[in-house]
Amino acid sequence: MIMTESYLSIDHLHKEFPRRGDRPLNVLGDLDVHVEEGALLSILGPSGCGKSTLLNIINGLDDATTGEVRLAGRKVSTRTRSDVKIGVVFQQPRLLAWRTVRNNVALPLQEMGLPKDEIDDRVRRYLALVGLAEFADYYPLQLSGGMQQRVSLARGLAIEPDLLLADEPFSALDEFSARRLRQEFVRIWAETGKTILFVTHNIREAVFLSSRLLVITDRPARTYLDLPVTVPHPRKPEDDLLFELEKSVTEDFMRMEEQVRLEKEMTR
């Protein structure tokens, strides 16, 4: 049988950061993940466990110490960034305060060299999508944190990426905004069929969104759990099946934390 290559394959990925006068900081330890095209994969892990580093390596902003990342059949590194169109949404909005909302969303599109009509059209569509159509001419600092984050989401989506890297994009929002955006987010994913990597430390969010869920351990990050979420979309946040899953993942998560704690005590 011929093995077809995954859309995104992460093989024996290991990353450490040198530290002055100390042992290097081991962030990713032998991580293996294979992601099929069109997946919405949640990566769930404790804070500071190297999830952002993983996204940076996939985007070609940082190099692995050993191991490799292949995206759409090509090896990714800082020198050979993938030509797959990658959109990014960060935990903080990271908007340019001196540009209007419209011009913030438009900037990556201008960089892509799209024609002006197309840019105007996309900016209008994606701002409407995140519910900010009438705020296009505002400056970011005139908006609330939640609204800024929605602008950031619109910016990430407007380039119509083949792969979207989302780094805890809803974690700084109030629960109601987050809930509405999650539903929109899933709808966009279902409509476009693009691949999404969604980093979060919110178990309920991960369960609600994903088609597949990856739990990784604290530094150095390794896969602890990899399970599909088969509940069909559109889902309701109050779905019993999702609750059950959330409960079992939470238990696994607690068990993992406990295990790490014990290991630490053993080595002490």
Next chain:
Amino acid sequence: MWRRTLSVLALLVLWQIVSLFMKPTILPSPIAVFAQLGQNLTQPETYSQLGVTMFRVVVGMIAGVAVGMIIGLTMGLTKIGEDLLDTWVLVLFTIPALVYGILCILWFGLNDTAAIVAIAVGSAPPIAINIWQGTKAIDRDLIHMGKAFRFGKATVLLKIVVPQLIPYILAALRYGLGIAWKIVTIVELIGLSSGVGYMLSYWFGNFSMIQVLAWTLLFTITLLIIEFAILKPLENRLTRWRPAAQIQRGAA
């Protein structure tokens, strides 16, 4: 705005009162000085002298700003640049403007070049220092955002780095302009035979207090016009995205 007007008026009143107790050769009254300035302004020579000085300042400043910005950015954005240049910039910054004036006259002779080079050399270090400090305050997360979205190097520099430096660039411009005026008067005073500094020296030689003050006043007014007609509007336009700046402007 009315507060500013009030403080200027208060000074003029004080000047008038003090001048009543002084001989006109020591301190002429503001009315007399303004009258003299008004009369000077009817003469074409005044404009040509002012124009010569302005030309030297503008050309010298353009060179100083360009060099200062390049040095400041190099120091701020690269570790090598900082290590190689920071001592020199600080040394050049501490040398008195008078020294640059003297050196340039000795090197280039009694001409425009001497004045322009002296201004450029004298204003570049403070501009470099301002920009350098500005780069320390740059939000690295925004640069990371630009890289994540694959902006080219030029776009990151021009659309993410430089806009964050604008308050520092404006501060540097003001500071550089102040220094440039000081240097140009010194150079004109000690060596050249044209410009506002030369006129000051000429009237000083004739013991004409009223003309010395009239020319100083012309100089001050020119600076105020540059500040309120060019720098302030530019600053307001470039920082209108700041909520605080908008409130201020709305109240003014």
